[in-house]
Amino acid sequence: MIRVLVILLVLTGPVFAQGLSYGVHACGSWLKSDFEAGAFSYEPEDYETIYGLGVDGMFKPMLLPIGVEAGFTYLSSSEIEGETPFKANGHPFYINGKYYFTPFTFVGAGLNYTFWNVEIEGNDVDVDGKIGFQFGVGAEFSLSSLKLHGSAFYFIQNGKFAVEDFPIAVDDDEADVQLKGLQIRAGVRFGG
Numbered sequence: 001m002i003r004v005l006v007i008l009l010v011l012t013g014p015v016f017a018q019g020l021s022y023g024v025h026a027c028g029s030w031l032k033s034d035f036e037a038g039a040f041s042y043e044p045e046d047y048e049t050i051y052g053l054g055v056d057g058m059f060k061p062m063l064l065p066i067g068v069e070a071g072f073t074y075l076s077s078s079e080i081e082g083e084t085p086f087k088a089n090g091h092p093f094y095i096n097g098k099y100y101f102t103p104f105t106f107v108g109a110g111l112n113y114t115f116w117n118v119e120i121e122g123n124d125v126d127v128d129g130k131i132g133f134q135f136g137v138g139a140e141f142s143l144s145s146l147k148l149h150g151s152a153f154y155f156i157q158n159g160k161f162a163v164e165d166f167p168i169a170v171d172d173d174e175a176d177v178q179l180k181g182l183q184i185r186a187g188v189r190f191g192g
Contacts, residue, residue: 021147022057025187027073029155033088034178047181050077050089058189065100069108073185089117090157090179094134109135114157118177127177130158134183147189156180 030047056071072093096110112134116127138151157179 019060019062020057021060021189021191023055023147023187023189025054025056025071025073025149025185027052027054027075027183027185029075029179029181029183031179031181031183034176034180036176036178048077050075052076052091054185054187056187056189060098060100067098067100067106068095069098070095087117087119088177088179090114090159091117092132092155092157096134096153098138104141105137105139107135107137108151108153109133112155112157114159114179116159116177118159118161125161127159127161130160132157132178136183138185145190148187149189150186151184153183153185154181155183 029050029052031050032047052073052075054071054073056069058067058069060067070093072091074091075089077087077089092112092114094110094112096108098106098108100106110133112132114129114132116129118125118127132155134153134155136151136153138149138153140147140149142148159177160174161177162174
């Protein structure tokens with residue numbers, strides 16, 4: 001049995017290796033930050049623009065129109081003005097399934113888990129991440145082992161924090177925070 005597994009690994013290893021690629025990307029997001037606790041809710045009228053950098057990897061089997069990508073993006077914003085000034089930066093880890101409807105273009109959808117950095121009236125707030133999701137379209141172009149890629153995804157990132165950290169009196173013990181909007185990535189991958 002072990003001998004069979006070793007033989008399969010030797011035979012299929014190069015095929016799987018050819019489907020792997022990894023790289024870096026730049027990201028721009030147009031988003032709204034929404035807070036909700038009990039009857040209180042706050043959602044800015046305007047979208048904010050934030051930028052970031054990240055790393056990612058992808059596996060796409062040869063000759064199949066499907067793939068899986070995963071990555072982490074560090075996004076940073078300036079302070080959002082209002083009755084209660086705050087910063088709500090989400091740094092999502094994401095994983096997407098992709099279907100290629102042409103050799104160069106795809107649709108994708110997946111889940112994200114966000115690591116939060118929230119500051120309210122100058123005070124750091126400890127926020128727990130929750131599962132969010134995204135879906136969108138993209139394109140990839142290969143130059144030998146170099147792959148250029150770009151995508152546009154609508155995303156929702158979720159989190160929650162103790163209401164005692166929130167500077168407004170509400171009845172609930174926890175408050176929800178959500179980032180939602182459009183995220184555009186462009187980057188380069190190697191391998192595959």
